[in-house]
Amino acid sequence: MNFINKLSAAWTANDSLLCVGLDPDMAKLPAQFQSAPDGIYQFCREIIDATADLACSFKPQIAYFAALGAEQQLEQICAYARANYPHIPLILDAKRGDIGATARQYAREAFDRYGADAVTVNPYMGSDSVEPYMEWSERGVIILCRTSNPGGSDLQFLNVDGKPLYQHVARLVAEKWNSNGQCALVVGATFPEELAQVRAIVGDMPLLVPGIGAQGGDIAATVRSGRTASGHGMMINSSRAILYAPQQAGEDFAAAARRVALETRDAINQYRAG
Amino acid sequence: MNFINKLSAAWTANDSLLCVGLDPDMAKLPAQFQSAPDGIYQFCREIIDATADLACSFKPQIAYFAALGAEQQLEQICAYARANYPHIPLILDAKRGDIGATARQYAREAFDRYGADAVTVNPYMGSDSVEPYMEWSERGVIILCRTSNPGGSDLQFLNVDGKPLYQHVARLVAEKWNSNGQCALVVGATFPEELAQVRAIVGDMPLLVPGIGAQGGDIAATVRSGRTASGHGMMINSSRAILYAPQQAGEDFAAAARRVALETRDAINQYRAG
Numbered sequence: 375m376n377f378i379n380k381l382s383a384a385w386t387a388n389d390s391l392l393c394v395g396l397d398p399d400m401a402k403l404p405a406q407f408q409s410a411p412d413g414i415y416q417f418c419r420e421i422i423d424a425t426a427d428l429a430c431s432f433k434p435q436i437a438y439f440a441a442l443g444a445e446q447q448l449e450q451i452c453a454y455a456r457a458n459y460p461h462i463p464l465i466l467d468a469k470r471g472d473i474g475a476t477a478r479q480y481a482r483e484a485f486d487r488y489g490a491d492a493v494t495v496n497p498y499m500g501s502d503s504v505e506p507y508m509e510w511s512e513r514g515v516i517i518l519c520r521t522s523n524p525g526g527s528d529l530q531f532l533n534v535d536g537k538p539l540y541q542h543v544a545r546l547v548a549e550k551w552n553s554n555g556q557c558a559l560v561v562g563a564t565f566p567e568e569l570a571q572v573r574a575i576v577g578d579m580p581l582l583v584p585g586i587g588a589q590g591g592d593i594a595a596t597v598r599s600g601r602t603a604s605g606h607g608m609m610i611n612s613s614r615a616i617l618y619a620p621q622q623a624g625e626d627f628a629a630a631a632r633r634v635a636l637e638t639r640d641a642i643n644q645y646r647a648g
Numbered sequence: 649m650n651f652i653n654k655l656s657a658a659w660t661a662n663d664s665l666l667c668v669g670l671d672p673d674m675a676k677l678p679a680q681f682q683s684a685p686d687g688i689y690q691f692c693r694e695i696i697d698a699t700a701d702l703a704c705s706f707k708p709q710i711a712y713f714a715a716l717g718a719e720q721q722l723e724q725i726c727a728y729a730r731a732n733y734p735h736i737p738l739i740l741d742a743k744r745g746d747i748g749a750t751a752r753q754y755a756r757e758a759f760d761r762y763g764a765d766a767v768t769v770n771p772y773m774g775s776d777s778v779e780p781y782m783e784w785s786e787r788g789v790i791i792l793c794r795t796s797n798p799g800g801s802d803l804q805f806l807n808v809d810g811k812p813l814y815q816h817v818a819r820l821v822a823e824k825w826n827s828n829g830q831c832a833l834v835v836g837a838t839f840p841e842e843l844a845q846v847r848a849i850v851g852d853m854p855l856l857v858p859g860i861g862a863q864g865g866d867i868a869a870t871v872r873s874g875r876t877a878s879g880h881g882m883m884i885n886s887s888r889a890i891l892y893a894p895q896q897a898g899e900d901f902a903a904a905a906r907r908v909a910l911e912t913r914d915a916i917n918q919y920r921a922g
Binding site for chain 2: 397435437438440441442443445449469470471472473474475476477479480482483486487496497498499500501502503504518521522523524525526527528529530532533534535539542543546
């Protein structure tokens with residue numbers, strides 16, 4: 375099953391638009407994981423088990439592994455997720471961007487080595503920096519469009535023929551790069567009006583939406599702006615707010631993560647219809 | 649010594665603007681390296697030894713290592729270059745781009761794990777995706793501006809208030825992001841006129857210039873367009889043309905690589921003055 379169909383099935387099966395981001399910052403992990411040689415894997419495995427029936431996707435952020443030389447643990451995490459929750463799309467958040475021959479190496483990294491269903495990529499280098507990923511015809515390519523960080527406007531909001539650059543990227547992807555139906559876009563939750571404008575441009579194309587939770591985006595406005603007519607179409611990511619959820623009496627970290635994931639999923643679902 | 653000063657010293661010491669790119673494609677390596685468990689490291693070490701007196705920088709491309717799960721060999725290569733040729737700047741070509749907290753992890757990867765003197769980054773996510781690298785005040789940040797691939801124009805040539813986007817990126821870096829003097833730009837060799845325009849915008853800022861050799865850029869036009877008044881200012885990259893140089897009678901791969909590197913350095917030097 376290809377990425378887009380797998381994502382659609384997960385939206386329905388788990389009644390969820392929540393993407394659980396796996397950004398394992400060693401300093402924030404419970405003490406037992408900081409001292410274990412495969413502590414990052416153990417931690418992420420428990421988060422995956424605790425949230426797999428609540429999520430439409432898992433999204434490991436490779437930078438957290440690369441900084442520590444922990445690629446092998448990322449391989450283990452991906453293998454665990456694929457083996458135990460094969461119906462939940464696995465997104466490698468890598469934001470790669472390079473010319474053709476090099477992009478093909480990054481595609482091999484994401485799809486062959488880690489077995490990801492989709493990978494995030496950067497559009498700045500243009501079509502031939504994105505095409506090599508499409509050779510893996512069952513996989514997805516999630517292209518940066520409008521990002522949720524303060525500096526996102528430096529380039530993305532530049533005025534190109536009367537429209538901000540990010541809208542040109544949305545149009546380019548929708549009208550040209552998505553000819554095989556493998557594309558999705560990253561659009562941050564911090565600008566709901568812009569999310570609505572991207573939705574208007576791209577039809578039902580899935581949107582990966584970071585910026586709720588720790589980054590402060592408003593859930594109601596985000597969902598209302600980004601949903602499709604069928605009430606789906608989004609992977610709304612939360613990472614830190616779930617991974618490092620404050621524990622209530624009687625909870626361990628995994629139970630706290632599950633509680634926050636459930637609350638977030640349900641908060642999102644309040645605004646999917648109507 | 650910081651990156652920019654180290655680069656200046658290497659330009660002079662080796663009388664060279666040549667950057668030797670390390671893109672070790674397993675299928676193209678001599679047979680003895682394909683079968684060795686650390687063959688990539690062995691191959692790159694020989695290339696480094698064969699060209700270290702001819703280069704102003706070495707530039708490993710991380711995608712080739714990531715595709716194979718060979719990060720440990722990349723660590724070895726970087727350690728070898730730093731230990732044996734500490735005066736030659738080591739550039740990690742990674743083209744990273746992400747929000748602040750994640751960018752900091754990528755900076756740790758490039759600067760702490762691999763010990764690179766500089767790293768290539770993507771500007772699409774804006775200032776706060778670049779700033780974290782600046783915390784390593786002795787290191788360099790080489791920002792994509794105008795790339796040499798066919799699709800480079802898709803975004804970089806969009807018309808922003810009468811100027812192509814890449815010129816806005818050049819201006820943004822020169823006027824704002826480079827406040828600590830740590831920045832350089834990537835500008836492809838396939839568009840010499842655009843290289844000249846970037847040079848006019850950024851003063852003496854170093855430019856990393858891919859696109860000669862296998863990519864077909866013209867050396868004379870490239871050097872004349874990109875040099876500074878002092879005849880420096882560029883790291884002109886060649887990867888495949890050196891790494892996989894056709895061997896002449898009596899040459900092994902390293903001697904062939906050295907010969908092509910020498911020819912390329914000298915071809916560049918013909919056009920540095922006058």
